[in-house]
Amino acid sequence: MSELRDLYQEVILDHGRRPRNFKVLDGANRKAEGYNPLCGDRFTVYLEVEDGVVKSASFQGSGCAISTASASMMTEMVKGRTEQGAQALFHTFHEMVAPGAATPSGQPKVDLGKLAVFTGVTEYPTRVKCATLAWHTLNSAIEAPGATVSTE
Amino acid sequence: MRGTTEAINLVAFSFGNRFVGAGDEIVISVLEHHSNIVPWQMLCERSGAHLRVIPMNDAGELRLDVYQEMLNPRVKLVAVNHVSNALGTINPVVEITRLAHQVGAKVLLDGAQAAPHLRVDVQAIGCDFYALSGHKLFGPTGSGILWGRSELLDAMPPYQGGGDMIRSVTFEKSTYADLPAKFEAGTPDIGCGIGFGAAIDYLESIDFDAASAWEMDLLRYATVRLSEVPGVKLVGTAAQKASVVSFLLDGIHPHDIGTILDSEGIAIRTGHHCAQPVMERFGIPATARASLAFYNTPAEIDTLVRGLAKVRELFG
Numbered sequence: 001m002s003e004l005r006d007l008y009q010e011v012i013l014d015h016g017r018r019p020r021n022f023k024v025l026d027g028a029n030r031k032a033e034g035y036n037p038l039c040g041d042r043f044t045v046y047l048e049v050e051d052g053v054v055k056s057a058s059f060q061g062s063g064c065a066i067s068t069a070s071a072s073m074m075t076e077m078v079k080g081r082t083e084q085g086a087q088a089l090f091h092t093f094h095e096m097v098a099p100g101a102a103t104p105s106g107q108p109k110v111d112l113g114k115l116a117v118f119t120g121v122t123e124y125p126t127r128v129k130c131a132t133l134a135w136h137t138l139n140s141a142i143e144a145p146g147a148t149v150s151t152e
Numbered sequence: 153m154r155g156t157t158e159a160i161n162l163v164a165f166s167f168g169n170r171f172v173g174a175g176d177e178i179v180i181s182v183l184e185h186h187s188n189i190v191p192w193q194m195l196c197e198r199s200g201a202h203l204r205v206i207p208m209n210d211a212g213e214l215r216l217d218v219y220q221e222m223l224n225p226r227v228k229l230v231a232v233n234h235v236s237n238a239l240g241t242i243n244p245v246v247e248i249t250r251l252a253h254q255v256g257a258k259v260l261l262d263g264a265q266a267a268p269h270l271r272v273d274v275q276a277i278g279c280d281f282y283a284l285s286g287h288k289l290f291g292p293t294g295s296g297i298l299w300g301r302s303e304l305l306d307a308m309p310p311y312q313g314g315g316d317m318i319r320s321v322t323f324e325k326s327t328y329a330d331l332p333a334k335f336e337a338g339t340p341d342i343g344c345g346i347g348f349g350a351a352i353d354y355l356e357s358i359d360f361d362a363a364s365a366w367e368m369d370l371l372r373y374a375t376v377r378l379s380e381v382p383g384v385k386l387v388g389t390a391a392q393k394a395s396v397v398s399f400l401l402d403g404i405h406p407h408d409i410g411t412i413l414d415s416e417g418i419a420i421r422t423g424h425h426c427a428q429p430v431m432e433r434f435g436i437p438a439t440a441r442a443s444l445a446f447y448n449t450p451a452e453i454d455t456l457v458r459g460l461a462k463v464r465e466l467f468g
Contacts, residue, residue: 004415008408008466016408017467039407040424040437062437064405065467124411 006120007127008065011073016065019072025058033148034061034137036129041067045075045137054078054086059134066118066127071134073115083142085110090135097121097131154341156264157187159283159298160231162335163260164191166308167229167281171258174200177227179257181206181214182433183236183243186426188262192231206232208433212239212388220251227257234266234282238427238441239388240371240396242270249278258304264288268445269367269394271360274299286344291351295344298335305331312337363446367395370444374453381460387439395444398425401460404467406440412466413440416459418452 025046034043043061047054057075078086091107093115099122121131129151140149153159172178178192182205196203204227206219214232230252235242249259260281263272267284274282281304286295310317310328314337319327328334374397378384383402401409410422421441424431431437442456 004412004466007411013467038423040428040431042437064407066408068405127407127411130407 003120003123007124009117009120011114011117012069013065015069015072019059019068021056021058021072021075022060023058024060025056027056028058030141030145032137032141032145034133034140034151035148036063036067036133036151038151039064039129041130041133043067043071043134043137045071045134045141047078047138047141049083049142052082052084054081054083057138059137063133064130066121066130067133070118070131074134074138077113077115078138087139087142089115090139093118093135094132098128153283153296153298154294155285155287155296156185156262156283157285157296159281159296160188160260160262161191162298162311163229163231163281163283163300164195166311166335167258167304168192168195168199170308172199172201172228175226176201177204177224178202179204179206179219179222179227179230179232179252181232181243182208182429183212183214183239183241184231184233184427184429185237185262185264186428187264188231188233189429201228205429208241211390212236212241212430213390213392214241214243214248216244216247216251219248223251223255223257225255227252227255229258229260231260231262233262233264234272235263235269235394235396236388236427236430237265237396238425238430238439239390239398240265240393241388241390242266242392242394244392245277245279253278265394265396269364271364280304286348286351289348289351289355291348292344294341295348302331305335310337311335314338358446366446367444370448370450370453371395371397373450374442374444374456377453377457378460381457383464384460387434387436396441397444398439398441400436400439401463402468404463406438408467409440409460409463412463413456413459416455416462418442418456418459420456 027048028046030047030049032045041063043059046058048056057078059071088108088110092110097118118131121127136149140147204222207215234245252259258280261279263282263284268288280301282299284297287293317329317334317337319329385400387398406422413420423438
């Protein structure tokens, strides 16, 4: 159970059970859909961006505890950041859960704060896509709003 | 063949291009694996044929009454699985084949999930094509079989052109080799074929009827034990089933169930099982699926059930 507890930390279980900002966002001006065709997880991420700053973020959809918790905590963590700041968080998070995966060079590393609870995912390669689905979707909402992003 | 997928694609391409035209119909079922859906959609797109889908009831059994009404002389092929990989339903393939032949349609059976669990007698079934995969028969991945009636295979054009599938080649005209070489262009994965042969030899050496009976005992035991777990809902409760149990547990996502069970030494499959229309029919994104083979034991089912208690403890 100890390794499992590294993966399913209490914070993750909590956000998986009771996801925050799980709604359509009134006033959203950025939106993207994310889909993992191998497992069927599907999220829509909504952002309200004003003067390059994420004022608010939310999501809807269905997925496992890992992907739901990751989406939930992401919506909390990106609030108040600039679009570039949110993307830097995405890249740093991605590097943590999938070390060695292709990360665009020149991306600044940022403090992950409570997102560090997802570090246990690195021991479960099949769950990396669960943890990153919402983040890929967020990145798409910033770079190409309206698009559907796939983890494959 | 590289597997059931390539076998079905061969028939969709070769039989389809020769015998299926605009306005014709292909009948499949809602229970199909994606590999018995997409090749037919692609055939319909290029030929102008229409795809028809046999529905199922809430137990996961095909609606033969609806199927009968769908059959007409425009139907050129009926392609269904022998056993559903997602639910374990054993389809009444003898009856399905008999009805199809009454309107002149040919029948392809996807036997990927059936071959490991049932004695398959293509002559007794009466079907025209039967496809299966080596890795479901304890053989290597990337191996498979397409069985077809020789008169049909003879009448079908080659699937791929190249070496080994020819009799002679000139720039004016090439002629093709006899079966089965006509459908085997290029150097095959020889080692894979030898490995698959060894797996089949092994299966022929065991008492397959005893193995099937053991699997049925395991299915009954797993069905009873899983039904006793609070929050478990079985998906697919057909009267005729192979030893496959698909289930849900409370609102817990099957991927989370799979990870916990994995840590207990129990390997199950989680997800949509490459059968998204089945999931859609039941209004669910995914299931957890225990697929039992003759090497499994009741004690392992007990471990599975104990694992589910841990899942509920963690996520409850």
